[in-house]
Every structure is written in C-alpha cells, then in structure tokens.
Amino acid sequence: MTHRLRRGRRALTLLPVALAFTLVAACGGGSGGSGAAASGDFDEMIKIGINESVTGPAASNGAPFRDSARFAIDQVNADGGVTVDGKRYGFEAVERDNETDPQKAIGIAQEFSRDGVKFVLGPGISSVFSPAFESMQGTDSLVFSAAGVATSLVGKPEAQNLFSPINPQAGTAGLIKDAADAAVEKFKPARAAILLPNDPLGELHGNGFKTAFESAGVQVVYNERFGSDTVDFAPYVTQLKALNPDVVVIGPLDRWVEPILTEATAAGFTTPAFIGSPGVSQAPFGKFPTITKAMVTMVTRAVDNPADTSLDAFRTAYKAHFDKDPGPSSFWSLIYFDSVNMLARSMQVAGTVDDLDAISRTLLSSPEVTKYPARALDLKYDEKHQAHYPIQHQFIIDGQRSYVG
Amino acid sequence: MSSELFLQALVNGLMLAALYALVALGLTLIFGLLDVVNFAHGQLILLGAYVLSSIVDIGANFWVALPLVVVGLVVLGVVLDMALFARVRDEPINGLLISLGLVAILENAFHVIYGPDLRRVAPPIDAVIDVAGIRISGNRLLVIVVTVFVLVALSYFLRRTRTGKAMRATAEADEAAGLMGIRVERIRHIAFAAGAGLAGLAGVLMATVYPIEPSLGEGPLIMGFAALILGGSRSPLGAVLGAVVIGMVQSFGTTYLSSSLADVLVFAFLILILFWRPQGLLRARLETAL
Amino acid sequence: MTAEVAPGEVLLECTDLVRRFGGVAAVDGVGFGLRAGEVSALIGPNGAGKTTVFNLLSGFLAVTSGSITWRGRDITSAKATARAGSGLVRTFQQPRVFAALTVHQNLVTATHAVVPSRVSADLLGLPGARRRARQRQGFADELLDRFDLAVHAEVKAGDLPYGLRKRLGLVLGVAASPRVLLMDEPAAGLNDAEVELLKQDLATIRGSGVTICIVEHHMGLIMSVSDRVMVMESGRMIADGTPAEIANDERVVAAYLGQGATA
C-alpha cells in the first residue's frame, strides 16, 4: 500500500517539473532563424516578417509566396537598401512557416508584433490569413498579403495598413472578369463548365467566372467544386464529357490541372478549350499535345516571355537570385516583388523607416516609388491599398503561344 | 448517351474499387491477425508511392522498381512489427497509438524529404482502351488486373499453403493455433509484412494513375477502413466486397450527384451499415473466406 | 431491503426453457423453481447446458422459447441489468473482477444495485449524491470485514492470486445485494483450503437470507451444502431431488459414469 502511494506522488512531481521546464523555456522561446541578408553592408536592418504556408496543405501556394518575398528582399538589398538621414538600412527577412495552421499563423503574427516586426508579408492563403490578420489589427504593422480575402478587406477602417498586391481576383473587374472576357472573345463559347477545388480560392474564382460568363451570355452548364483531397478526376471528366461544354475552367493551380488533363486525354475529351484559372501556368498544357486549345492568365506577368524586353532587367535579377532563368511558373516570383521594392523606395522618399502612415501615404501618391531597377509590373496602389496592373493572358493554340494584354 | 455515362462510371468505379480492395485487404490482414487498427497504413501506401518515384527518378524501369518497392515494404513491415507492434500485443489499443505516432513521423518525413509539390511517376503504359466509347487508360486497367491477380494469389495462398492455413487458423483462434504447433508470433510478423507489402503495392499502383503528395494517405486510409467495416472487418472477401461498394458509391455519386454529396454519402452509408449490420455485409472470416 | 420474502416462496421460476444455437438445442425444455432460503445445485457433465441456463436466467442470453418469472412477474425479456437490480444476481465461472481497481474500489463499484446512482444528482453535486457516496463506502467497508478482505483492500484486483480473485468475484455478487445468487462453478480451480473457505462463505451468504443456486462439478461441496440437486444432461433436466436421492439415481450415475459421482 505504501508502495502505491509513494509511486503516485512521485508520478505527480512530473507536472511541476514540466512546468519548470516550460517556464525556463519561455525565456528563450520563440527565437528562430532569419533571412540571409548580408547585414555587414548596412548600418541597420529593417525586419520584414514572412508568415507563409511553406508546408502543409497550402504549401503549393505558400512556398512560391515565400520565395517571392525572399527574392524581393534580396533585390532591395542588392539595390543598396534604404538611406534615411545618412543611415543605410537593409531589409532582413524574418521567415516563419505557419504550416497552413491558423494557430501557428496567429502565433507568428503575435511574435512579430512582440518583436517589433513592423512590415509583414503574408499569410497569402485566405483560410490562414483571416484568423492571423484578426490579430494584426490594431497592432502597429504594415501588411502585404496575396490572400484572396485581402482584396475584400482593403479599404475598410479595420485594415488601414493592409495592402493587397494582386489585382482583384473577383468581382466586376480584375483578373477573373478579364480572363473570362478574354476567353469568351477568343473561343466564342455557348456552354461553359467550371471545375475548381472546394477551397477559398476555388470558391472565389468559381463565383467570379460564373458571374462573368453569365453576364457575357454564356451558359454555365457545370459548376463543381471537388474536395481539396481529391486525386481521382475520372468521374468529373466523365461528367464533363457527357455535358460537352465549349470551354472548361480548371485550376487555380498547376497541381489540379495536370491530373484533370491526364484524365481528359484518356477519356478522349480534348475538344473544348481549357481555361486555366489565374494561378495556372502554361507548363502543364505543354505535356498534353492532344489538347489544342488553352488559355492561361498571368497572376502577375509572363516573366518567361523573351519577347517582352521590358523585363530584361528583372530577368537578370531573377537569375542572380535563383540561379536559373525564369520558367513558366515564375510569375509567382513577382507576388511581392514590386510591392517590397516600392516599400523601400517609399521609406527613402518619405525619409522615415518607422512612420507607417507616412510610408503608406508615399507608397500611394509618390511617382518616385516606382523608380527602382528591375521593375516588373506597372503596379500602382489605389487609395484602398489595392494593387492594379495590366492583366496578361496567354493563349496556347496548337502548341503556339500568343499573348494578349 | 446515358448508358455510356453509366458504363463509364462503372469502369471508373472498378478502378477505385480495386485500389480500395488492396488497401482494405492489407488492413484486414493486420487487424485480423494482430488486432491492430493501423492508422499508418495510408502513410505506408504513400511510402510505396514515394519510394517508387525515387527509384524511377534514378533511372530504373517501372517494372524493376515495382517488385523492389513491394519487397522493401515487406521488410519494413517485419521490422515495424518486431520492433514496435510485437511489444504491445496484449493491449491492441497501444498498437493503434503507435500507428498514430508513425503517421506523424512518416508524414513529416515526406514533407521534409519530398516537399509539398506533387510528384508524378511516368505512367508505365501509354495506351487507352476504347470499347464502344467507354474508355479506360492502360494504367487504370493495370490497377484492376494487378488487383485481381493479387486477390487470386492471396486466395490460393490462404487456402493452399501451409503458412496461409496457419494464418487462417491463427486469425480464428490464436491460442488454439499455438497449441497446435503454429508459431503464432511468426505468423503475425508475416501478416504485418503482407499487409505492408499490399500497402506498398497499392502505393505503386496509385502513383501510376495519380500524382502524389504528402497528405495523400488519408483518403485511401479512410475508404479502406470503410471497406473493411462494410466487409465485416476480418474477412478478406468481405473487404473486397466492401471496396467494390465504396468505389461504386464514390464513382456514381460523383458522376450523378456532386462530389461533396458523394463523400457525405459514403460516410452516411457507412454509419447506417454499421448501425444495422455491425457484422458487415458478409460474416465470413479469414478461415472461410476467399 | 423491501418487502420481506416468505420462507418457501418460489422466487424464481422457469418453464420450458429452450435455447438453440444454430440447429443445436443447448437447453431443451428445462423448468424448475427456486424457493426462498434454499440452496440448490445444478449439476451435469460438461456441455449439459448448465451455464446456458444461468445465462438465460440472468438475462445474458435471450431465450428461444419458454418463460421466466421472478416473484410472480414475467421477466423473460427483461434486461440483465434490470434483473440484477431487482435481486437476481449471478457470478461467473472465470473470476471476473475489475482488474485495474483495488479490492475496495471493486466493492464500491459493485454496490450500484444497492445504492443506485442518480446521474443528475451526481453531475450537479446535490446532497443526495454525497449521502449515497457515504452509503457505498460504508457498505463496501462492511463487506471487507465480513469476508476478511480488509488486508487486501488496497491491492489491485488484477494482482490478486487466482483464489482471491475468485473469492472477490463472489463477494462482488454479494455486494449487489442479491435475493437469489446464481453461482457459476465457484469452486473451479480452488485448492482444498479454499474450498473449505468457500463453504463458510456460502454459509454466511445463506445465513443473510440469500437464496443460492450453484452450478458446480465439485461433488463434495455440493453434497455438503445443497438442500436440493438438479441434474442436466444434453440440455434436459434428468433428475431433481435431495442429494441422497440424486446419488442413487441410476440415470445420474449413468450420465456421470467414470466421473466419480460420489467423490
């Protein structure tokens, strides 16, 4: 009996031990690696927080977003950083992977606010951004987020320092509407089908396409969302084939396009024009020669198009950072590129590195902020902090690529 | 047109059924002989797929890689069983908990080693069979053919070979089997190895028709469980039957209703079957089945 | 506890009990009554259907046909728990105890039938819940004393040696405050000393007014404690009488041939 009693008591001593462990760890917790900026060249570093979904379910978006952020920061430093009052500032990336876990994303946002990280990129995934941004509200930080929901938040009083660096993805203007119109003009469809994933982006794009098609007089005969864990697309293709639409919208990422095209090819369903919802690159279409009509819309700009000489400086910068030439999917690398470069210029022009309101105002109004090398997009922020730039579509007809816009 | 749609849905469903049958068979062997609910089965499937992609990447032929992967997973199965699961035989729930730990470790490993991007294995067969407008790709046909072959072979193995008979006896009554001179522990290692091998094979076949990614294990695992339950949990034949039902519900549900409804349908069907017929569609056991 | 039982009243009665498994009738037309205060034994060769009869009486198996009445009320389709709650309690051949709980905790748990839980009171912490908790403790303590288990009170039931576990299984049945206690082979696996102890326990239990029916193979025990012996073979009752009558019954001797019926 005594044996049992003592055993129990000992066992319980573990709880305080764990507590002590926790307390000790608390003092050193939360630290982590940061970006690889060469701080030696600068007098002081400005921390740029990166809160992206590098792993987890949304990693196929988050990883390019993170790379884009690194690239942009690298570029600012390569261009000499920011000089204010004779002091040279460089950008320093503070990278955190939120693993597509909102709990983690909130933790990271709070860590940033605690550590005085005033400039934050991400989260760029809507389902992670929303909860994380809630906790950035009211904190003194300036946020750029590629998340779809950011476009609907910007301009609202609770989002005064939020910037949306991609053209609006839904609604009456912007990427989706433009893509739908371009497709309608090119392919003159009577019947359209939409097959997108059941996730926030798929939802946004699907609704956008449906509205745009219908207002252009195109009948939407199929509007389906597959589960984000779907791997077998044969049933969807079977359904589509039976409906025989003229255009099929798929995407919004390459990862969905390839399996769908594989099944479409196997099913002999190659007659319609396949529209890649913005985010899809031309790459997957090249693998299916029997599919002769396709269109993709650049989320940013086709940086691999050699005919576009205005991008030469950008391509040099790209090669310097990534050590390879831009490919079909490299448009992702522009997500934060211009915004971060413009941010650096606004600091310079406004003559401050910590007055967020002054920096924001300059970012919107000063023409000076666009004057940096390797500028890639003709990007401008409107008074709501929403980015605008020319939208570019790419048609792939019988293996030939052509650009519009 | 509509009969064509129906037949195409049937063909699509058959491949799903074949894949789920392999998964459910593996789960059934492990559950039937070891009482372990192996949540890590999905990760073993994925491991098979990833290892295949790695072997093919270094230039090996698919047909060489296939047996390598299966053998590799069989060996891994033996190791896992001897090192982990054999130590908690008397408390089956601990086997389940260990499998949860394996899920975390393997999934983490896939993320770190292979990254989040989709990986693809060049399909071994580049042909499509077209019979009166009903089309099936050679790779999908391969899944069905291999599964049927495995079913026949497994049936022969369980009925005709010494080890197979010993497995059936052990599944039925392990103590009695032990008294009859069957080396029960050895039989259990074999069962786990066979289960892991089937998972590896399912992974290989899956990689020929689907792109693979780290979170891909969950779907086949859940559907495998569903098939297992429908089939009565310890019966290989039942597991196959359950897999056919699930594959068809999914295929026809997606084709004629909607995908989200098809999934809801699978779970609702499972709940109702469990409620009305907890013994499954078939009451057969390893001993009488196949 | 409640209405007193008149001595000699038939508490439990079954008629034409039949239970088939597949095509085989494990119990085939058995009927008998148990009178208050009596100690009866149900014997027969292995496979005769004795345990099945207990399972039917206690509600652990459903009857194929036939009826069971408890103090004049038909309980043929009553739940096992309801039967136990009304005083018809059984024990098991394998020593069933709550292995991870201590002996004392086992007994507290077993008092459920005597001090039923009121779930709402328990959850809301009403005063009645505390009173009942005290009652349970008191009852468990009393049983520990009565059956000399106090020394083992804090031992986990799973760690007890076989004999003690078996005994605890019996006391758990007693803790449920039975009016009729059906004991399935209480002596199986016990050594001689333990069987002697069992005899004392049976006397104690009987002395507290409990009617007992035993399924048993230990003839010595049966002949010394029973008022009445019933004999089954192949699902049927082949004899019913005093121990002396049974010992001389030809059919019984035949059924037990070579088994040392009069050991």
Next chain:
Amino acid sequence: MKSGSVKAFFKDRTRIGWVAVVVLAVFFATIGDPTYIHLGSLVAIWALWGSSFNLIWGYAGQFSLAQVGFGAVAGYSVAILTARWGWSFWAAVPLAIALTVLFSVVVGYFSLRLSGFYFAIMTLAFALLVVRVISSSELAGRSTGIKSNFDIGTISLGPLEWNLTSRTGGFVLLAFVLLAAVLAFIGRIERSGTGWALNGLREDETLSRSLGIEPLRFRLVGFMVSAVIAAIGGILYATYLRYISPGFFGLPAVIAMIALVVLGGRGFRFGPVLGAVVYIGITQWLEVGGEWGDGVFGALLILLVLFAPKGLLGIDLRRLRRRAEPPPPTDDDEPVAARPVPRRESQGVKA
C-alpha cells in the same frame, strides 16, 4: 487501511494538479506578452479537448473519435449565431452547447451499441461527416470558413473589470477558469456513483451488467458530458481564432487530441493539462526539432506507449530507480485481462 495516509496523499495529488493549473493560468494571463497569451489560450483549449476525450476514453473506456466533431458543431453554432445572425455571444453559447449535446445523443444512439474498433470507426465517420457537411454548407462558409464573434465583452466585478475579448490576458483567464471548472466537475464525477459505474463498464462490461449497471445509460451520460466539454473547447477555439474553418477539425486534430491524452496520462484528471502543455510546447512554441517537429512529437508518442503506456503522469519514478530489484510478484496462473487500463488513483474515499 485506506485511512489518513490515503486521504493525505489524495489531497496532495490533487493539490499539485490544482497548483499547476493556477500557475499556468497566472503565468499565461499576466505576462501580457501576445505570444504567451496565444500559447496560454491554446494550452487551455487543447486541455479542454483532451479532458473531453479523457473522460470518454480514460474514464469510460470508449475510444470516441467524435470529440473533435463535437467541438466543430459547437464552434460553428456560435460563429453562425453571432456573426451571421447577430446573436449575443452569451445567448449563443447555451444554444450551441445544447445543439452539441443533441448531436452527441444522435452519435451515441448510433455508436454506443458498438464496441472497440467499430465504435472508434463509427465515431470517426461522424467526425469526418461533420467536416464534409460543413465544407459544403453555404451557411457555414463552405471550406472558406466564417468569422466568429470574439468581442465577448467584459464582466464587472464591483470596481474590477474583467475584459474577456479574445487575445487578451482576460480571455486566457476565462479559458483557464472554464478548464478548472471542467476539471472540478470531472473530479466530482470521479467520486460519484456515475463515475464508479463508468469505471466498471470500462473494466468489464459483462461483470458490470451482472451488477445492475446499465451500459447504454451510463455511456450515453458520459458521452453527453464529454460533448459539453468538447463544446466549451470548440467555442473557445472559434472565439480565440476569431475565425473558424473546417480545416481545423480534420483527422490531424483527432490525432493530436488522442496523442496529448496518451502523453499526459490517460485516466488521470490532470493528464490532458500536462499533455496540452507538452503538445503546444513542442509543436507551437519551442519548435523542438525544427522542421521535424511533428516527427519528434510522433516519436515521443511511440516511446511513451512502449515504455510508459500510462503516460507522463503514470511514470513510476521509484520503479525506474530501483530497476535492479525484481518486479513485484504477479500471479502467473492467468494473464490479467488484456485491456487498456487507465489508472485511477483517487480512492473515492471522500466522505
């Protein structure tokens, strides 16, 4: 025998657990740093979810995987009622809990007759069904999720104002107060007849039935109570995140919930608290193992199951120290019933 020393010990055990909870609450709620407010909220919320699973599994022996689904039902109910339909938070909470309990009765009706593997899969099927239904429901924001009301106001205690808004120290305190209430409540169940009945059913259902303990009745009660606890966790979760989406409630959450209970010690009242501290500590805080964090957690789980299946609170330090001695004598006649045996030390001798 089980007299003064038992009681002293019992008090001691409980006291240590309570002291730990209070220290955690004060530490996380008063440090004021957003990171610790974040971690403290998560610890309390996961401890609640763990307690829900611990009650139904550790105490009642039902390996229910539906708990996360209960959390989802409650969290979504509150989010929809407050953010979509403009209810006040405090009006929405009782209704959300009531809906969750109702749902638990439905799940219980279908599943409680089953046992073991079947029960686990049936409850898992319900949990996954909930997620699928939510992801296809327009009202619940499909897979995008919806915002949840987080400004749950303040409580005035005389001159003191208690601000409960999520992501403040006050919210952490609220979460810990609710956790403490749940732990106290579980303690009450432990000592009650209902607790003994659940224990008995976990240990041996046949024996329990022979003693008049009705399995379905008590298990349903256990199920409903565990659903209430899960509902509190789910509501706090939605409120804390200020946003709710179906992605939070998938298989990974089910696995995490099981793992933290195993880690802390199944069947120990304070086990889930310790489990939550370790779980949040490893995966959200210290980033143990860097990119291998989940793997480290999985390995820890396996090691514990192999070498200390009773969890951290069940580790017998004394036995570890005198390993040289032979193990205590056990009975060789027959194997002890092969069951997962959550240990309950409390003697229930409180009069």
